[in-house]
Amino acid sequence: MxxxxxxxxxxxxxxxxxxxxxxxxxxxxxxxxxxxxxxxxxxxxxxxxxxxxxxxxxxxxxxxxxxxxxxxxxxxxxxxxxxxxxGRADAEVSVAAFHSAGAALFPPLLRALAAPGRPRLALADEDVPQEDFPRLTRVYDLVLAHRLDHAPPWPATVGATTLLREPLDVALPAGHRLAAKRRLSPRDVAGEPWITVHDGFPVLAVIDAIAAAAGRRPRLAHRINEFAVVAEVVAAGGGIALMPRWTMRPHPRLVLRPLGGVRARRHIDVLCRPERTARTAVRTVLTELRHAARAISRRDTEEEGAAEGAG
The missing domain is CATH 1.10.10.10 (Winged helix-like DNA-binding domain superfamily/Winged helix DNA-binding domain)
Known part of the structure; x- marks a missing residue:
């Protein structure tokens, strides 16, 4: 019945x-x-x-x-x-993010939602291989995930909103011989020792593209996923690395140089199960994430314009 x-x-x-x-x-x-x-x-x-x-x-x-x-x-x-x-506007919303996205987007999100009556956040860090991000939507309302520009799209079982299309630059110690160049090619960097991520993480595919373009396989000296740790190892002379341009704080002993000849860019996407966005609080958090991402990309554009003007 x-x-x-x-x-x-x-x-x-x-x-x-x-x-x-x-x-x-x-x-x-x-x-x-x-x-x-x-x-x-x-x-x-x-x-x-x-x-x-x-x-x-x-x-x-x-x-x-x-x-x-x-x-x-x-x-x-x-x-x-x-x-x-x-319909509750002040309900709890759980958000997971990989480390660099969390570092860049969690603080402005918390500030934007600090007023009474706004959604209550439950934040978590989740840095997993690319294919595992959709599974996290079972646990969290919103999941910040990353994939390379040319990677396959996320499965149709989850909704995806792109927040940023972030360039990946080559990080060098400030005194490195390549730091004097404004732009680097695969041939410039293929012979250097590299610090890169573990297998299954999207940045590694750019290393494969560098190898194909340069005709030689770079030496992978260290495997470290956390970009903050990578920055310190690069600064200490442990090798060079790919670093996100916008979501990492500038390091005083590093320089970032754009890489030509390969597609070195990642998407920062928000994944969620479609039914989660029926909730008012989840939609509010998603809107604030978009605002925070736009502020990050706008700030970078303004800084680039100021640097060109000074030059």
């Missing part, structure tokens, strides 16, 4: 005929009769009987119709509870 069938049985008890029920529910009499037959199949006792031309409820039918009132009341309360949950 389902809610619609119970509603029809209840209306039949009150209105006294299939035709009257059909008119009240804006359906055909045959549709009413069909639903009553389906309901009857689920129960071992008759629910209706004929009294002349009228179809009336048996004692069992009257008992079930009375119980249907309680069912409809409980369902109405359940719907109201869901509506209140979906």
């Amino acid at each position: 389902d809610e619609r069938q119970l509603r029809i049985l209840r209306e039949l008890g009150e209105l006294g005929s299939v035709t009257a029920v059909a008119e009240a529910l804006l359906v055909t009499p045959s549709a009413v009769s069909q639903q009553l037959r389906l309901l009857q199949r689920t129960l071992p006792v008759p629910l209706t009987e004929r009294q002349g031309r009228r179809l009336v409820l048996t004692d069992a039918g009257q008992a079930l119709a009375a119980a249907a009132v309680d069912v409809e009341t409980a369902l109405a309360r359940a719907r109201q509870a869901v509506e209140e949950f979906v």
